[in-house]
Amino acid sequence: MKQLLSLCALALLSACSPQNSDKSESVPTPTATKSETTSAISFDEARFRSDIKTLSSDEFEGRAPTTKGEKLTLDYLSAAFKEMGLDTTYQDTYLQPVPMVSYTASEAQKISLAGISMNYRKDIVLSTRHDKGGVDIKDAPLVFVGYGVNAPEYQWNDYQDLDMKGKIAVILVNDPGFAHPESDKFNGKAMTYYGRWSYKFEEASRQGALGAIIIHDTAPASYPWAVVENSWTGAQQDLVFSQEMQDARIDVEGWITMDSAKALFKKAGFELDPLMARAADSAINLDLNQTADISFSSKAEYADSYNVVATLPGSDASQEHILFTAHWDHIGIDETKDGDNIYNGALDNASGTAGILEIARQFAAQAKQGNGLKRSLTFIATTGEEQGLLGSRYYAANPIYPIDKTVAVFNLDSTNVYGKTQDYTIVGKGQSELEAYLIEAAKGQNRTATRERNPASGGFFRSDHFSFAKLGVPAVFAGGGSVPLDEATAQYKEAMQAQMKGCYHNVCDHYRADWDLSGALQDLAVYYQAAQALANNQDWPGYYKGSEFNSLRPAKD
Incomplete structure (x- = not known):
């Protein structure tokens, strides 16, 4: 529960305006591209935006686990993975039951x-x-x-x-x-x-x-x-x-x-x-x-909630898995509140969930064109993150694929809605060799990798990647940055942050049609390239000396 960063990542900079609609007061918006291209792939901004808007709509009722909102979310994500042609992973379904109370x-x-x-x-x-x-x-x-x-x-x-x-x-x-x-x-x-x-x-x-x-x-x-x-x-x-x-x-x-x-x-x-x-x-x-x-x-009250798990099999080393995680859940509805009482969770974390869908689509499309990966990719939309990383903790303790065959984890928890940046934030930078893949990909965008501006918030321990780090799997949570690309982006960011102030875990975290998502697409490209590079080699990243997790899977040096 996450200014975690100007990363927008846990959206603690985020913010509040009283209305709950797609309309919002005018914000100066820099010119943004319709898609972000890297190598042979092109992220579709309209589709990415549509996923965020749908998942955070009032119809989904704030996506609380074990509610109607969960059922709608599970159906939506399962249909999306099926359309991509990804493999089911649990008894011919994308759903992994998570016993909850x-x-x-x-x-x-x-x-x-x-x-x-x-x-x-x-x-x-x-x-x-x-x-x-x-x-x-x-x-x-x-x-x-x-x-x-x-x-x-x-x-x-x-x-x-x-x-x-x-x-x-x-x-x-x-x-x-x-x-x-x-x-x-x-x-x-x-x-x-x-x-x-x-x-x-x-x-x-x-x-x-x-x-x-x-x-x-x-x-x-x-x-x-x-x-x-x-x-x-x-x-x-x-x-x-x-x-x-x-x-x-x-x-x-x-x-x-x-x-x-x-x-x-x-x-x-x-x-x-x-x-x-x-x-x-x-x-x-x-x-x-x-x-x-x-x-x-x-x-x-006892009921199963569900992680949504889908796999794109690799070729030469299909038993080795790289994970993408994003929590689909949010807080739901507060019946004690008058007026708007739905915690739509657009930034946190419909945006991250939409992010792994878009990454999965691009890898699936590449595989269909004969450009598949050597290692397998597994995409996990987790439940119960807002209640203490429940879904990721459950998967880590009950993995569909063995933890000792899990190479790395890329986690998305809120994306950058403030436009492109000159830098790239890695939360808890200095933990593992996995970061080198992100740094190299960010260099290709002429961005410099930095750690979060507020390390005191403990961002590395506050999202789903941490459930895997505790078991020694190199896991990263990264994206966004603190330095806008140009003056127009800086003006837009300042206005949008003012509009969103106080919306972290509040009813005003709803989809905004005037969000500049070019920075989010920029970050998706970093994750895509990092995963692509790691999936096509034999490297097993480890944790650096000084990390709490070094003894579990040490770095080579």
Whole structure:
């Protein structure tokens, strides 16, 4: 959940205007080509645009998993892959079942922290990932555990000598490197996996905690409270786990606003700001000598969602696969909202889904002309990314093609709607040898590869490629850039960004007819050329020394 980048990639620059239609206020648009050509292929902008518009239409209802919107999306994608002539991969269908459970916490929550009554949505957002009918917690001790990190390689353990049984951890967002980028702590401004909310809940579970609450702070989180409110309320999907794994999870998890957290700490006799400074300097844990009362009902509903998986077989090394991933899901409908209540998810991620369709079409057309690839390409439109990379996590754990035969992953999560750029952003640049293929392809467009402008947002850990990186498969998330091609593009970008401000995970992320998609087509060409080069050689890229994943599949040097 993703300014991740001027990459537009996770669209955190993105934005909001109140209307929800294809019409929008006039934006100066630079001259754009109708298609982007590379080698013998030509991307069709009209078709790419049409896919985005259809997938993000009101008819698709925001594409939430296990809804009518999912059924429409699955039918649309399956029909598209069938028309291309791609192989089905799972029991003669393009659909891979992903067993999911949807947890819906009641909006009527009674929450008291240190005797302070907290208002659901306004002050705090809590949920549970257990099928027990709800949560009823009384007098649970609150413990501040700094950043909630247990990282032996950094000699850092915020849980040192703590017994968290029956207690609720209160945790800072991001990791210590964010507060002191000039130090050698963690990875400086660039977030490590220890900074991700998902890690913090996982670690609290491993520590035996009853619950965990993350203190929201816009800068280190890289998104405002509105994103938390929109993303963490309503139905929350998750994978179905074994009973043993389920029992080990914390009972309650969620977020609290900074103002409410400061009030909590003040009631406990502490000022939060100095404690935040201490937590960034060294591991810390502190009993707040206060308790929590939390009560709300919750229901669990079980249903399969689906990844859409299609393969273009290779020739000489068909058992070796290069993956393209893009999540088809978004947030769906919020029935509690008046007026426009559909989270259309045009940029995030109808655009990325349309991107893998267009890339697949071009490779399929080339194969029909006798220009096939040696290695196989597999295209995966994943479910449940917005709920914690669920579809990609499931595929990685239950691969249709073996992980040790998976050469690399190219991930699209939002595309560049701000026009062509002079540079090319690789999120988390410096991770793996796979990036060299992107750098070479970008050079062909006279573009310079750079890393994202806001590495503190932890972009490398926030989209589907990460599910494969954790298993050692070189995976990249790239596209866009921060330097517009020319002055006309710069003026257009400034106007469009103003129009789209606040639309990340909001109802105003809808299709806009005046988007300049020439930059997106430019980026599709980079991915196409990189995959083409890798698919026609015998290279197995690996992770560089210094990467968290080097030990899993090391680079040759």
